[in-house]
Amino acid sequence: MTTKFTTPQSVIIGADQLDRLIKALSGLGYQVIGPKLEDDAVQLLPLTGADELPLGVVEEQAPGTYRLKPAKTPAYFDFTHGAHTWKQYLFPPKEKLWSASKTPKGLVIDDSMDTPKYAFIGVRACELAALGVQDQVFVDGEFASTPYKERRERVFIVALNCRRSGGTCFCVSQNTGPNVKDGYDLALTEITDKAGHRFVVEVGSSRGEEFLAKLETSQANDTDLKVAKKAVKKAAKSQDRTMPANTADILLRNQESTHWQDVAKRCLDCGNCTFVCPTCFCSTTTDETNLDGDTASRWRQWDSCFTLDFSYIHGGSIRRDGAERYRQWISHKLTHWHDQFGVSGCVGCGRCITWCPVGIDITEEVKALAKGK
């Protein structure tokens, strides 16, 4: 979905311009979505102004742990990401596919839909990579999902270069971040130094360039760019979690390992990892009928390969125990994804590690398998 675009010079906007950015996007008919504090976590929610952004907040992330705390520096984006992913807007957790009504002339199908125009504020490099991965599933294959495609084509992306890594991040080892590469309209890097709270803005599309005219900008100088670059480098350096380079092979070689049983003893089969994963795309369809029985609707909703029903064929489920289900999830993500889409299904965001209630670490499990445990 990326378009070739010659990047113009980077510019600087003051931190005060964020509010203008959000309001200008709203003015253009975009529903602006961005980070917001809710229930002691950073969530991705509709925004009306910059005052709703979590200023001066960072978080502690570790396997099975997520806690907010005040930041030393009052920056807008020094927290990383919470449980929410952008996929919940482009590929909603539950969505009506169509409905059918009984009429005297027979059944009539209504497949009209509401296609919101979103603007995403603060899309990180790993998340941009994840959008690209989901595009391959829903748009680039033999069959395209019309609702996904329409939403995806309309979305305005304000990306963000991370200058701080979360405790479970490993985007460097997955080669997806922390600096954004392409697929955005505008990309921000936050700077908070003596010269002031400001953002370096890179332009990634003509739509972004056109939009930039609505903000007060100044030319970025070499120091600004250096500071921005250095901050992102520092974030990269701070990551200590890595995924082994030959992960796809490690898993393929160990399909019959006894280690799967070891994971199964810890895994609760809750499916959290699949719901917080920005690339997991599995869904099921459900049917609802009105009480009068004259109208029925079909819905697509997120599903998880950790449920027993997931692999059900008449007579029983194929993956009957937790070991088989965990193997399916991780093998699909890290091995089969390469066969199916030519890339890894993991962008290194670390959400599955943070939000696993028992702290199962995808990178550690691969390493344990590699050791033949």
Next chain:
Amino acid sequence: MVKVEGLDKLLAEHPFFDGMDDASRKTLAGCARNECFDVGDMIAKEGQPAERFYFIRSGSVALEFHTPGQDGLIIETLHDGDVFGWSWMVPPYEWSYDIRVTELTRVTSLEATCLRKKLKKDNALGFELYSRFMPVIAKRLYSARQQLTDMYAKK
């Protein structure tokens, strides 16, 4: 002698004897005879002494369990190239099923007492024969077990 040579040739044509050396086969042919059965003939009945065992040259027979008041329950049908009647090898040498002929069937059969006597004297021939029986028995057992799975039933 002429008769024995003819039977030997018939045995050689049966897949059971593929690759068996001539001397061994000729020894076995000494216990053999040719038989032909019509549709409906009962070649054997459960519990009767197992005095012969059979190589089907052409035709088919049904291996059945007798159920009082009902027709036989067919376990398996056997055809050209199949063998039946290995009860001759297993004490107390009694048939375990009924064998009913379902189409005109030509067989070569070996007489059990004659055979047992020869094998006692010639252990190598005994080993040869048993080595050929084992795969046949294993395959039939495997087939029977497949049937037991009732794989086409609604789950």
Next chain:
Amino acid sequence: MSAKAKTDPMVPELMSISVRRKELADTFTIELDPGKAGFEFLPGQFNMLYAFGVGEVPISISGDPAEPESLVHTIRDVGAVTNALSKMKKGDQVGVRGPFGSCWPVGEAEGSDVVIVAGGIGLAPLRPAIDHILTNRSKYGRFVILYGARSPEDILYMNQLQKWRGRLDTYVDVTVDHAGRDWAGNVGVVTRLIGRANFDPRHTKVMICGPEIMMRFTIKELNQIGVSKEDIYVSMERNMKCAIGHCGHCQFGGHFVCKDGPVFSYARIESLLQVRGL
């Protein structure tokens, strides 16, 4: 609100039932009217059939590919959707999405012997391949159809099997697992028919459809007589919700059974069949 393009692959087309026929105690056939355009498909492909308010289910197409004016499905009543479909009458509407998936290698098989091995309802997905081969009979070598069913009462397409058997250019052998004396045919597993079917194991394409357990036994037997893995094709069954590779349910190793299958060469999936719970 904007109108969604009619091409969305999740939206079915409505078709009326033109013929409904009982096949067996729990199996029935519906013929759908696809309209003037007809419904073109390849042997082995399947459709998603929707029963109003109940849901969708993947069903192989079992009609003759040379007759696109009628869309034929033979269905076994095994779940909520198939049960709802079983209660439908002539004139009722069914939602149809498809055709989806890979096909039997009827093209690759030209010039060689063809052996069809079907078990139970597995004959239905193979019938379009049989029809295609009989329509183009001169392009193939020896043609063998082997069919195993549970009992004589469970033999699908009995009349057609008899017609095929009546042809001089087709060898048909049928067996059942259980029978009484009123059955004059074979009793025993379908693998027992392979040895006497008299085809050239080195120049043949074998197409197998039935319960996975039956396919495994059949493959083992075929390997023993020298049929190469590349020449054996099977139709796999997995849970399917979308049929377009979006829902993830039908994954089998790196394959999506809905679009990479359901028909696979055995060589392609052999290693996967050996790992349980994939």
